[in-house]
Amino acid sequence: MRRTFKIYRLMRSNKRLRAFCRNKLAIFGTSVLLLIVTMAIFAPLIAPHSPYEHNYALKIHSPSNSYIMGNDQYGRGVFSRIVYGTRSVLQIGLLTAVVSAVVGTSIGLVAGYAGGTVDRLITAGVDVMMSFPPMILGIMVIAIMGVGLYKVIWAIAISLTPGFIRLTRVAVVSIKHTTFIEASKAMGASHIRIIGKHVLPNISDTILVMFALWASKAIIAAASLGFLGLGVQPPDPEWGYMLRQGMELLYCAPHMVVFPGLMIVLLILALNALSDALRDVLDPKTLT
Amino acid sequence: MTAAYILRRFVSSIVVLFTVVTLVFFAVRVLSGDPVTAMLGDHATAQAVQSMRTRLGLDNPMYVQYFGYLFGLLHGDAGRSISGDIPVIQSFIEVFPFTLALALGSIVFGLLLSIPLGVLAAIKRSSLLGSSITLLSFVGVSIPSFVMAVTLLLLFGSLVPILPVMGGGDLSNIPDFLRHLILPVLSKGLITAAVLARLVRAKFLVVLGEDYMKTAAAKGLSRSRILLKHGLKAVLAEISTMAGIELAAMLGGLVLTEVVFTRPGLGKLLYTAVIERDYFTLQGGILVFCILVIGVNFLADVVCVMVDPRLQYD
Numbered sequence A: 001m002r003r004t005f006k007i008y009r010l011m012r013s014n015k016r017l018r019a020f021c022r023n024k025l026a027i028f029g030t031s032v033l034l035l036i037v038t039m040a041i042f043a044p045l046i047a048p049h050s051p052y053e054h055n056y057a058l059k060i061h062s063p064s065n066s067y068i069m070g071n072d073q074y075g076r077g078v079f080s081r082i083v084y085g086t087r088s089v090l091q092i093g094l095l096t097a098v099v100s101a102v103v104g105t106s107i108g109l110v111a112g113y114a115g116g117t118v119d120r121l122i123t124a125g126v127d128v129m130m131s132f133p134p135m136i137l138g139i140m141v142i143a144i145m146g147v148g149l150y151k152v153i154w155a156i157a158i159s160l161t162p163g164f165i166r167l168t169r170v171a172v173v174s175i176k177h178t179t180f181i182e183a184s185k186a187m188g189a190s191h192i193r194i195i196g197k198h199v200l201p202n203i204s205d206t207i208l209v210m211f212a213l214w215a216s217k218a219i220i221a222a223a224s225l226g227f228l229g230l231g232v233q234p235p236d237p238e239w240g241y242m243l244r245q246g247m248e249l250l251y252c253a254p255h256m257v258v259f260p261g262l263m264i265v266l267l268i269l270a271l272n273a274l275s276d277a278l279r280d281v282l283d284p285k286t287l288t
Numbered sequence B: 001m002t003a004a005y006i007l008r009r010f011v012s013s014i015v016v017l018f019t020v021v022t023l024v025f026f027a028v029r030v031l032s033g034d035p036v037t038a039m040l041g042d043h044a045t046a047q048a049v050q051s052m053r054t055r056l057g058l059d060n061p062m063y064v065q066y067f068g069y070l071f072g073l074l075h076g077d078a079g080r081s082i083s084g085d086i087p088v089i090q091s092f093i094e095v096f097p098f099t100l101a102l103a104l105g106s107i108v109f110g111l112l113l114s115i116p117l118g119v120l121a122a123i124k125r126s127s128l129l130g131s132s133i134t135l136l137s138f139v140g141v142s143i144p145s146f147v148m149a150v151t152l153l154l155l156f157g158s159l160v161p162i163l164p165v166m167g168g169g170d171l172s173n174i175p176d177f178l179r180h181l182i183l184p185v186l187s188k189g190l191i192t193a194a195v196l197a198r199l200v201r202a203k204f205l206v207v208l209g210e211d212y213m214k215t216a217a218a219k220g221l222s223r224s225r226i227l228l229k230h231g232l233k234a235v236l237a238e239i240s241t242m243a244g245i246e247l248a249a250m251l252g253g254l255v256l257t258e259v260v261f262t263r264p265g266l267g268k269l270l271y272t273a274v275i276e277r278d279y280f281t282l283q284g285g286i287l288v289f290c291i292l293v294i295g296v297n298f299l300a301d302v303v304c305v306m307v308d309p310r311l312q313y314d
Helices: A002-022 A024-041 A078-114 A118-129 A134-145 A149-176 A179-185 A191-227 A239-247 A255-282 B003-032 B035-040 B044-056 B062-074 B090-125 B128-141 B143-160 B174-208 B210-220 B223-260 B264-277 B281-305 B308-312
Strands: none
Touching: A002 A024, A002 A255, A002 B174, A024 A078, A078 A118, A078 A149, A078 A191, A078 A239, A078 A255, A078 B044, A078 B223, A118 A149, A118 B003, A134 A149, A134 B003, A134 B223, A134 B264, A134 B281, A149 A191, A149 B128, A179 A191, A191 A239, A191 A255, A191 B143, A191 B223, A239 A255, A239 B062, A239 B143, A255 B128, A255 B143, B003 B062, B003 B223, B003 B281, B035 B044, B090 B128, B090 B174, B090 B223, B090 B264, B128 B174, B143 B223, B174 B223, B223 B281, B264 B281
């Protein structure tokens, strides 16, 4: 019985994998993401110049053969800075999504599963945190803690986790009263076993979809903070701050704005496509 | 019944608001180290630091400061800004119309664009029109608001210089004020429209499959009547909730829009306060944003229950 079930699960997941590989959104999202991850890993090989190398002779120079995306106001290559910028962007996106997912899932699980006073307390806490607009909460944390890559990650994680808790809780509550959970309770299964064997596997799809979505939210937040000068600090390359610097020279050097802007949009598009594709594949009910 | 629900929601909003005030107060006081040193810099003389402390009431015990602040807030006093010595409340009131116009303008623009487009995308979902709307709204939700704002700035600043790209205009001169509003509203509103259009489409697709839609068709009602009277009405309550959530979510992003277009506003004020380390303005600014979010959520819930009384039991 157990073995048949395992084989069935495997087949089912393969079917999902096949559906995922056929999904156009998934193909687009995965390829763009792979491209950007490759850029981050092999940055020294891909970038033709150092992201810190000044070349004052080529200040705000338009795209040319050796600098394919032009130069910024210090003569640094925009392309090289974009390539190195992938490192901080991916770190922020990934780490924040991981923190939000781990903390959000644990607290959401406890709230949804325990119910009663615990649930009420957690829900009240989430309500309070969610009455801060995420951007404002991020700015507040930065204003209190100061700037820097890891502080940005904290700021964004703090502002995005409450939403994750709320959605996880809803998912848990919606399956808590199903018959199979009640059946395993009646059979004397411990809470840990019910959570690990029944609740978690059933909400893992939701969490996976949210993970991709939260990574994209985190990257938007990081670029926004960077744009305000409250994110990753210069001279380290960061897309949002590059855009801000370009804005000050908008009409004489539009290439300083156009390329970082396109990269931000491309990455967010890829992550949103992935999250949409995952939702379509994992939850056929929403396939409309 | 509905009145009782609204009252309950109101009380819980007040409790949340009180918690937020407390949280912000202690976060700013306790976690940010010494605001006076931060404001005056490391090289300030001990005397200057001490006189600043006394002036701001920072040498009192924490609980005295806290109750003093609460008492002040209830009397419409949120302290004075450090740099200009202006009452914080006054500086917020001055810029509030600019932010209000921007937020309301964007959400109205978003709704006006997204409802027809979302419905159209749902009805004609297998045609070219439907899929292009779906694709466009997908791209729209992936554009961060500041990227959109800078793009509009680039477009209207140099290529088609017909609209003002900087400042908020003159409040007493309505046409001028409105002209300055167009680009900021476009930059927020287009993204809001994309977000809402996706939701409207999804909700409308669900409604299209409902049995009562088939019944209405079987009764021989005209297609437009079915869609408007039965379809749209069913999603209206959800749209109002979504618009509320979207409005609340948009508020934080206004900081960026106001910075890009150098518009006066709550967001710009908050941003300046962070840069200048003006703690009272920062604290007040965060509170104003939270009050707006709590207020918007409350109103959205009330509207939602008015439209569809069944929802209060959720």
